[in-house]
Structure formats: C-alpha cells, structure tokens
Amino acid sequence: MSELIIDNVWKEYGDQIVLENVSLTVASRAFVALVGPSGCGKSTFLRMLLGQEQATRGTILLDGEPLPPEPGPDRGVVFQRYSVFPHLTVLGNVLLGKELTVSRYKAKLFGAARRAGIEEARQLIAEVGLSGAEGKYPAQLSGGMQQRLALAQALIMKPKVLLLDEPFGALDPGIRAEIHTLMKRLWHETQMTVVMVTHDMREAFTLATRVVAFERPRDRPEEKQRYGATITKDIAIWPPRRAGEPSYFSPDRDGPVILQGPYRDDPSSSPSGDK
Amino acid sequence: MRWINTKPSRGAQLALMLLPFVLLIAAYTAGSAARLAENANDKLLPSLAGFTEAINRLAFLPDARTGDYLLWSDTAASLIRLFAGLGISTLTALLIGMVIGMLPYLRALLAPFVAVISMVPPLALLPILFIVMGLGETSKIALIVIGVAPTMIRDLALKALELPREQIVKAETLGGSSWQIALRVVLPQILPRLITCVRLQLGPAWLFLIAAEAISSDSGLGYRIFLVRRYLSMDVIFPYVVWITLLAVLTNFILDRIRIAVFPWSELEKQG
Numbered sequence: 130m131s132e133l134i135i136d137n138v139w140k141e142y143g144d145q146i147v148l149e150n151v152s153l154t155v156a157s158r159a160f161v162a163l164v165g166p167s168g169c170g171k172s173t174f175l176r177m178l179l180g181q182e183q184a185t186r187g188t189i190l191l192d193g194e195p196l197p198p199e200p201g202p203d204r205g206v207v208f209q210r211y212s213v214f215p216h217l218t219v220l221g222n223v224l225l226g227k228e229l230t231v232s233r234y235k236a237k238l239f240g241a242a243r244r245a246g247i248e249e250a251r252q253l254i255a256e257v258g259l260s261g262a263e264g265k266y267p268a269q270l271s272g273g274m275q276q277r278l279a280l281a282q283a284l285i286m287k288p289k290v291l292l293l294d295e296p297f298g299a300l301d302p303g304i305r306a307e308i309h310t311l312m313k314r315l316w317h318e319t320q321m322t323v324v325m326v327t328h329d330m331r332e333a334f335t336l337a338t339r340v341v342a343f344e345r346p347r348d349r350p351e352e353k354q355r356y357g358a359t360i361t362k363d364i365a366i367w368p369p370r371r372a373g374e375p376s377y378f379s380p381d382r383d384g385p386v387i388l389q390g391p392y393r394d395d396p397s398s399s400p401s402g403d404k
Numbered sequence: 405m406r407w408i409n410t411k412p413s414r415g416a417q418l419a420l421m422l423l424p425f426v427l428l429i430a431a432y433t434a435g436s437a438a439r440l441a442e443n444a445n446d447k448l449l450p451s452l453a454g455f456t457e458a459i460n461r462l463a464f465l466p467d468a469r470t471g472d473y474l475l476w477s478d479t480a481a482s483l484i485r486l487f488a489g490l491g492i493s494t495l496t497a498l499l500i501g502m503v504i505g506m507l508p509y510l511r512a513l514l515a516p517f518v519a520v521i522s523m524v525p526p527l528a529l530l531p532i533l534f535i536v537m538g539l540g541e542t543s544k545i546a547l548i549v550i551g552v553a554p555t556m557i558r559d560l561a562l563k564a565l566e567l568p569r570e571q572i573v574k575a576e577t578l579g580g581s582s583w584q585i586a587l588r589v590v591l592p593q594i595l596p597r598l599i600t601c602v603r604l605q606l607g608p609a610w611l612f613l614i615a616a617e618a619i620s621s622d623s624g625l626g627y628r629i630f631l632v633r634r635y636l637s638m639d640v641i642f643p644y645v646v647w648i649t650l651l652a653v654l655t656n657f658i659l660d661r662i663r664i665a666v667f668p669w670s671e672l673e674k675q676g
Binding site (some may be wrong): 176179181199200201202204205206208210211212214215216217219225228229230234235236237264266267268269279282283286288 | 432568569570571573574575576577578579580581583584587588591592593667668669670672
C-alpha cells in the first residue's frame with residue numbers, strides 16, 4: 130500500500146510564503162495530477178513529497194510514517210530534464226538502481242548477480258519500448274526516448290510513489306500521446322501511486338484519477354509576499370479510473386492504443402533517417 | 405554573403421592552419437640570413453645549419469664531460485619532475501575538488517581556504533621551498549603542485565557543483581549513499597573534465613618547472629637553456645624551446661585522445 134497523507138502543510142522561504150494550508154489525502158494507487166499557473170508552488174510541493182525540501186509546518190505521511198527528510202528508494206522521480214545519467218548507456222542507466230541497492234561499497238554487480246540484474250533491466254527496457262537501444266548513450270536518444278528511459282530507471286526500484294515533474298512537457302504532441310499510453314499501462318501494471326505536475330490540462334485529464342489545482346487565492350501585488358498558494362480545486366475524474374481495471378463506462382477511453390511498428394520518437398526509425 | 409557565414413574548404417583550412425608556421429620560419433630564415441651576411445660569427449640568429457649541428461651534438465653525441473646524451477637526459481629529468489608534479493596535483497585536485505563539490509560541510513571548510521591559497525603567487529614561494537625542502541627534486545615538484553593544484557581543485561569543485569541537482573536527487577531515489585553517488589555519478593562525470601583541466605594546466609606546469617630548474621638544478625631542459633644563455637648559444641636555446649613546445653603540444657593531444665577513447669559519452673554530450 131502507498132497512501133499519502135498531507136496534513137496542513139506550509140512552505141515558507143524566509144518571509145515569502147509559497148504554500149499555505151495544503152491538506153490532501155492521496156489514496157493508494159491513485160494517479161493525481163497537480164495543475165496550476167506557473168510559480169504557484171506545485172513543483173515545490175512535489176519536491177517536498179520527494180524529500181528534497183522540507184515543509185515549514187505540517188506533516189506528510191507515507192503509509193502512516195512521516196517522510197524521511199531526504200529522497201529515498203521508496204519514491205521514484207522523473208524530471209523534465211537531467212533525469213538520466215549522460216555517462217551511462219541505456220542498460221547502465223536502468224541497471225544503476227539495482228547496483229546501488231545490492232552492492233554497498235563497489236556499487237557494481239558481478240557474475241550471476243550482474244546477469245540477473247541485466248535480465249531484469251532488459252525486460253524493463255523492452256517494457257518501455259527501448260529494446261535495441263541498450264548500448265546507446267542518452268545523448269544519442271531523442272527527448273521522448275530519454276524520458277522513457279527515465280521511467281524504466283525509476284521503475285526498477287519498484288517505488289511506492291512515482292513523482293513526475295512535468296515529465297512530458299518538452300515532447301511534441303504525437304510522441305506525448307504515445308508516452309501517455311505507456312504511462313497509463315505502467316500505472317495499471319505496477320502497484321505505485323503516481324503524483325504528476327503538469328501544465329497540460331489535457332494530459333491531466335487523460336491520465337489522472339484526480340486533478341488537483343493549486344492557486345493563490347490572494348494574488349494582488351501587495352499580498353503576494355504574505356499569502357501562498359493552496360488547493361483550490363480537487364476534481365475526481367468521472368467515470369472513475371481505477372488502476373488495473375478497464376474503464377467500465379467507456380472502455381475505449383482508457384483502452385490501449387495499438388502501436389504499429391517502432392515508436393515515433395526513435396531517431397533510427399524516422400523515414401528520412403535524420404535526427 | 406556575410407563574413408560570419410563564409411567557411412573555408414578543407415584544403416583552405418589546412419593551408420590557413422600551416423600559414424602562420426610557414427611565415428614564422430620564413431621570417432626567421434630571412435632575418436638570420438641577413439644578419440649572417442653582415443657578420444658570419446653572429447650568434448643571435450643562427451642559420452638552420454647551425455641548429456642541425458647543435459641538435460646533432462646534443463641529441464646524438466655523448467657529452468664530453470658526463471658521457472650523457474644531453475637532450476635525452478635533460479628531457480627525462482624534466483618530464484619526471486613535470487609528471488610527478490602534475491600527477492600529485494591531479495590526485496589532490498580530484499580528492500579535494502570532489503569533497504568540496506559534494507559535501508556542504510567540507511565546502512564551507514575548504515572552499516574559501518583554497519580560493520585564498522590559489523591567489524598566492526607560487527614563484528614568490530620558491531625561495532621558501534628551496535630553504536625548507538632543499539635544492540633537490542622535492543622543491544621543484546612542490547612548486548609545480550603549489551602552482552597548479554589550487555586552480556585544478558577549484559575547477560573540479562565547480563564542475564562537481566555544476567552537475568544538475570536533478571541527477572543527484574535521482575541517484576538518491578535509486579538508493580545511492582553519498583559514497584555510491586560519489587563513485588558512480590560524480591566521479592565518472594568529472595573525470596573527463598579532470599583530463600581537460602590537466603591539459604589547460606600544462607602551460608603553467610612547464611612555467612613553474614622551468615623557473616625552478618633555472619634557479620637550481622644540474623639537469624633538465626630549463627637548466628640547459630639558462631646554462632647556455634651565458635654563452636649566448638642561441639643554436640641550443642631555440643631547439644630546446646621548440647622541443648619543449650612540441651612535448652607540451654603532444655601531451656595535450658594525447659590527453660584529449662585518451663578522454664575521447666575512455667569517455668566516449670563526453671564527446672557525444674559536446675556535440676549534442
């Protein structure tokens with residue numbers, strides 16, 4: 130289980146109040162999209178869930194336990210950029226999580242453990258549609274492929290919560306649609322709760338079970354400093370989406386899009402062959 | 405077409421690359437010929453034949469006094485000092501640079517100190533080094549280290565700090581400890597920079613080496629140049645300077661090749 134309880138959280142930087150009085154309970158296996166105008170603190174909120182930043186007041190509980198004050202393996206993350214390691218190949222990137230978990234001092238796997246790790250990593254790589262690119266470095270991949278790699282890299286840890294910070298914001302619409310299908314499938318197949326920050330309303334409503342909007346209720350210039358943003362809308366998608374269950378009301382809405390041929394963001398598959 | 409958009413062809417590029425060198429040699433030859441025509445014993449600008457004779461004497465004939473082949477023994481002596489100095493600097497810089505870049509406590513402790521130390525003019529310390537460490541190899545290597553290491557430390561610390569915060573956070577979510585992140589995420593990414601950093605420090609390293617050799621030594625390229633200066637032996641000084649330059653250029657080139665061969669991704673990143 131992986132229930133998140135955010136209780137009366139405030140975030141202040143010195144005198145500047147960024148978030149005030151944020152309370153939210155995210156059910157296990159939910160997919161929550163956080164939306165709101167730029168600078169309303171939704172990324173700050175995500176970083177607090179991640180443990181990269183601490184709440185000034187209030188508590189965040191994961192499965193009833195307070196969140197540790199630093200990022201850890203129970204919470205995976207995909208950022209918009211810099212999520213993958215440029216010095217590792219696709220396989221190396223996915224394998225890294227295994228290596229860091231198993232080998233404490235060398236942080237490398239050898240022999241049978243390595244072969245098992247590679248096997249698992251390859252399966253995940255195939256899962257996100259990157260088979261055949263195992264030996265490539267991120268600089269040789271397109272933006273969409275890099276984000277799929279970042280997903281695979283996070284998923285090998287089997288995190289309780291997956292945090293996404295505008296992960297698909299820089300991708301073009303066609304590729305974004307493909308990666309949405311992938312994201313939805315991964316959410317159905319794994320046991321994780323997903324929290325995603327996005328600017329794209331369409332994305333929020335296509336993927337999420339629940340869309341939460343952050344806004345500053347008081348936004349006059351003289352009020353900006355002392356009043357932060359808070360949750361102003363909390364919309365449950367209807368008919369409800371549930372992880373692992375096909376949609377009862379309109380099956381085609383959440384049904385898989387059947388992909389023919391390789392993903393479109395694969396530079397080696399474009400008809401002209403150029404990057 | 406605008407000047408900023410005109411590009412030379414491959415052949416033109418090669419010709420342009422060679423042009424300054426050819427011009428330099430031509431200017432020297434002309435100057436040397438003019439002076440020698442006036443006075444056949446002129447020592448200031450020896451002819452190319454003079455150089456050949458001097459190089460032959462130093463490189464291929466044993467020295468009458470010691471029996472050494474001077475050019476090679478000088479080169480060996482200098483290179484050992486240079487690489488010892490650079491090697492120690494590199495290891496220090498890697499270690500201290502990484503902890504400054506990664507650990508806020510050690511950054512608070514060391515970064516300002518290193519910044520101040522790097523401003524001390526190393527040559528001003530040379531007398532102290534000679535007094536404390538004697539006139540042997542130690543003080544010369546120490547001068548190179550003192551001259552080169554602080555800059556390298558700062559450069560590597562900056563590079564480690566420059567790594568996107570996202571990468572470090574991602575590594576933490578993959579279960580990495582500080583040590584593991586240093587080993588698997590930070591170290592491999594700053595090693596290419598370390599090589600580039602050594603390349604950029606080659607010039608200063610040679611400067612400090614020659615300065616130390618000029619003052620106290622019994623062998624070495626810098627020692628020889630300053631020794632024969634007394635006899636106005638331009639026919640030795642010029643080839644030695646060219647040889648030092650050649651050694652530096654070669655080291656620079658080899659280091660860059662090593663970077664590309666060992667860290668192919670660093671070249672991809674540059675292009676990307």
